[in-house]
Amino acid sequence: MKKSLGADALGVPAPVWVVGSYGPDREPNVMVASWGGICCSSPPCLAVSLRKTRLSHANIMKSKAFTVNVPSRRHLPVTDYIGTVSGRSQNKFAATGLTPVPSSLVEAPYILEFPLVLECTLFTSIDLGSHTQFIGRVVDVKADEAMLDGAGALIAGKVNPLIASPAERAYYALGNYLTPAHAPGLAVLEHRAARQGKGW
Amino acid sequence: MKKSLGADALGVPAPVWVVGSYGPDREPNVMVASWGGICCSSPPCLAVSLRKTRLSHANIMKSKAFTVNVPSRRHLPVTDYIGTVSGRSQNKFAATGLTPVPSSLVEAPYILEFPLVLECTLFTSIDLGSHTQFIGRVVDVKADEAMLDGAGALIAGKVNPLIASPAERAYYALGNYLTPAHAPGLAVLEHRAARQGKGW
Numbered sequence: 001m002k003k004s005l006g007a008d009a010l011g012v013p014a015p016v017w018v019v020g021s022y023g024p025d026r027e028p029n030v031m032v033a034s035w036g037g038i039c040c041s042s043p044p045c046l047a048v049s050l051r052k053t054r055l056s057h058a059n060i061m062k063s064k065a066f067t068v069n070v071p072s073r074r075h076l077p078v079t080d081y082i083g084t085v086s087g088r089s090q091n092k093f094a095a096t097g098l099t100p101v102p103s104s105l106v107e108a109p110y111i112l113e114f115p116l117v118l119e120c121t122l123f124t125s126i127d128l129g130s131h132t133q134f135i136g137r138v139v140d141v142k143a144d145e146a147m148l149d150g151a152g153a154l155i156a157g158k159v160n161p162l163i164a165s166p167a168e169r170a171y172y173a174l175g176n177y178l179t180p181a182h183a184p185g186l187a188v189l190e191h192r193a194a195r196q197g198k199g200w
Numbered sequence: 201m202k203k204s205l206g207a208d209a210l211g212v213p214a215p216v217w218v219v220g221s222y223g224p225d226r227e228p229n230v231m232v233a234s235w236g237g238i239c240c241s242s243p244p245c246l247a248v249s250l251r252k253t254r255l256s257h258a259n260i261m262k263s264k265a266f267t268v269n270v271p272s273r274r275h276l277p278v279t280d281y282i283g284t285v286s287g288r289s290q291n292k293f294a295a296t297g298l299t300p301v302p303s304s305l306v307e308a309p310y311i312l313e314f315p316l317v318l319e320c321t322l323f324t325s326i327d328l329g330s331h332t333q334f335i336g337r338v339v340d341v342k343a344d345e346a347m348l349d350g351a352g353a354l355i356a357g358k359v360n361p362l363i364a365s366p367a368e369r370a371y372y373a374l375g376n377y378l379t380p381a382h383a384p385g386l387a388v389l390e391h392r393a394a395r396q397g398k399g400w
Contacts, residue, residue: 003343015213035241045328077384117202118210129243140204172376179276180362182369
């Protein structure tokens with residue numbers, strides 16, 4: 001028997017993304033967002049939702065571009081700081097000492113010190129109520145070399161990203177690597193096929 | 201110096217969601233999706249993107265409702281199995297022994313055995329290319345009592361959800377609880393205020 005928690009108990013784990021954009025006069029700004037995710041493979045797109053009152057909201061509407069910067073666990077204090085103050089009252093790059101790098105591909109800055117960056121142009125935006133969902137077309141993904149394995153693939157355990165728990169208003173770490181996809185499922189299939197003496 | 205990985209290297213951690221829907225004749229079906237996230241607070245909405253070829257895509261277009269079922273780590277084999285076969289060839293509930301519960305709020309089934317369920321009506325859908333993004337208005341969130349703390353709040357560490365690493369095509373576990381939001385950031389602020397001898 002499940003307990004009803006109401007519609008607002010959005011207790012699913014969420015990403016911790018730092019969204020980069022340019023303000024008026026091309027001043028770089030960053031904010032923290034957790035309402036987001038990948039939303040399309042072809043073209044590669046991600047979605048991130050921002051409240052309409054946010055400075056970054058106006059910035060992205062104007063420049064039609066943004067970056068998603070993924071902090072590692074060691075960036076938790078600076079990331080939380082970015083999520084605690086407004087770019088209207090603080091130049092967050094100056095305050096944190098983080099380095100804004102002008103993207104050569106999109107009209108937005110990214111964070112030099114963070115290990116993983118997705119550069120996006122604005123594909124479309126949707127007014128949903130409290131939040132506008134910005135769908136970004138991913139133009140490039142950039143990562144520090146130390147985040148890659150020998151074959152050049154991005155390893156989540158090396159990025160070591162933060163995970164948000166919205167219901168607790170708290171941060172979690174990423175845990176251990178478990179298994180490749182489609183391995184445990186195939187094992188279940190094989191077990192059943194063997195037990196039943198026939199293939200599926 | 202960051203390395204460019206190309207636009208398709210969507211290597212951000214992603215949720216592992218099992219989407220429930222009714223097929224023709226109200227047959228319950230489930231599929232695994234990782235392209236998704238929360239997208240609005242008011243009204244509470246989530247987004248999940250499905251390929252147009254999927255049975256669940258047609259189901260949701262027709263019934264205008266779906267559920268998001270969040271598996272715990274112990275559900276990894278059955279979840280991976282659900283992600284490995286199509287509802288066109290298998291009744292996945294019959295094959296897995298999972299129990300479909302008809303939602304009393306939306307026209308979709310949820311999974312009895314999974315610890316956390318979000319029941320959604322279709323708010324809007326957007327054709328993005330390979331995928332259609334379904335935005336669901338969350339009508340209720342239901343959880344097993346064991347997922348809650350004494351105050352009735354949902355604890356991610358108790359749900360113990362899986363995290364997908366799309367670049368690796370692999371599953372990770374959720375890691376440890378780290379800190380409440382706005383605590384490390386405030387500490388940074390206080391440290392700076394003390395060092396600079398003035399408030400911000």
